[in-house]
Amino acid sequence: MIERLLELRTVVNNIIIRHKNALPILTASELSILSSVLQVLRPIEAATKEVSGDKYCTSSKVIPLIHCLLLKVKPLKLEDLAKELQSLVLKEIDRRMGVIERVHPLAIATILDPRFKKMHFTEPLACSAAVAKIKELVKTTIQHEAVESDSSGHSDKPEDNFSFWDDHHKLVHKSWKTAKSDDAISDELSIYLCSPVGRLNENPLEIWNDHKIQLPKLHTIAYKYLTMVGTSIPSERLFSKAAQIVNQQRNRLKGKRLDKLLFLQSLPKEHWT
Structure with missing residues (x-):
């Protein structure tokens, strides 16, 4: 709003001058303050849009x-x-x-x-x-x-061959895994x-x-x-879209049909061509 006002301040001033009951024209110092305020608010707006x-x-x-x-x-x-x-x-x-x-x-x-x-x-x-x-x-x-x-390599079949170094091999395997x-x-x-x-x-x-x-x-x-x-903005946006679909005229929609409609609404335009 502030950015739009600063861009059209000359046009707004010309319109205000022609009407007796119009609001007073902003002074140069007030416009300067608005320009400074815009420098503070513009990064906040950009960050909000990016994270939403x-x-x-x-x-x-x-x-x-x-x-x-x-x-x-x-x-x-x-x-x-x-x-x-x-x-x-x-x-x-x-x-x-x-x-x-x-x-x-x-x-x-x-x-x-x-x-x-x-x-x-x-x-x-x-x-x-x-x-x-x-x-x-x-x-x-x-x-x-x-x-x-x-667990997948473990076999339930008993081993017939006796090996004296079984415990040694287990220790080596354990240290190798670590x-x-x-x-x-x-x-x-x-x-x-x-x-x-x-x-x-x-x-x-x-x-x-x-x-x-x-x-x-x-x-x-x-x-x-x-x-x-x-x-939480994407989920809030989804609830708003659901409220636009399920209104008083369409209050008997089932959940499965609503999910399909929301999914179709989320597709970009190039997927419809």
């Missing part, structure tokens, strides 16, 4: 968006009311999002997003804690696969973190699909955390 999407990964964008928002708002040199608004916005961001890097699901999603990794973390402890959590998840995945392989687990954790993470950062317009899920063979354990964890939704 439902066609791309949003959980990994929360921490980078907060960091970029602070980098945009803090350096602004403003005066009067705009400066008060700036300080209020920074205070509210710190109050609501000050500990966002310590939220493990969002931190893990950010690190496992090839476009961001550890670039936007301002707290080293929070970043190291997220990396440690990823290592635990990888280790758990490896141990789970090892247990499944042992060493392999530690090497797999360090190798996959080091390879991923040392690789170049992806472009911002790329889809992180497609990038991970290319790394599936090289980084199989991290690929599984990345798909789990990157597919989370960053905000």
Whole structure:
């Protein structure tokens, strides 16, 4: 609204001059304040739109968006009311999002997003804690696969051949699995973190699909955390669409039919041609 008013201020002033009962014209100082206020509000609008999407990964964008928002708002040199608004916005961001890097699901999603990794973390402890959590998840995945392989390879048939070194072979196999687990954790993470950062317009899920063979354990964890939704706006948008379909004239729709209609409504236009 403010941006539109500043763009059309000459036209609005010409219209206001012609009417006796019109509102008073904004002064030059008031227009200057509006321009300063717009500098504070524009980054907030961009961040809100970016995190409210439902066609791309949003959980990994929360921490980078907060960091970029602070980098945009803090350096602004403003005066009067705009400066008060700036300080209020920074205070509210710190109050609501000050500990966002310590939220493990969002931190893990950010690190496992090839476009961001550890670039936007301002707290080293929070970043190291997220990396440690990823290592635990990888280790758990490896141990789970090892247990499944042992159970699948176990035979119920009794062994006829006696071997004196059976216990030795079991100990060697156990130590080999432990060493392999530690090497797999360090190798996959080091390879991923040392690789170049992806472009911002790329889809992180497609990038991970290319790394599936090289980084199989991290690929599984990345798909789990990157597919989370960053905000509740997509679900609220879905409820609003459902309310538009199920109205007083169509109040006897069954759930299966409603699901199909919502699905068809979510398809992009190119799929209808």
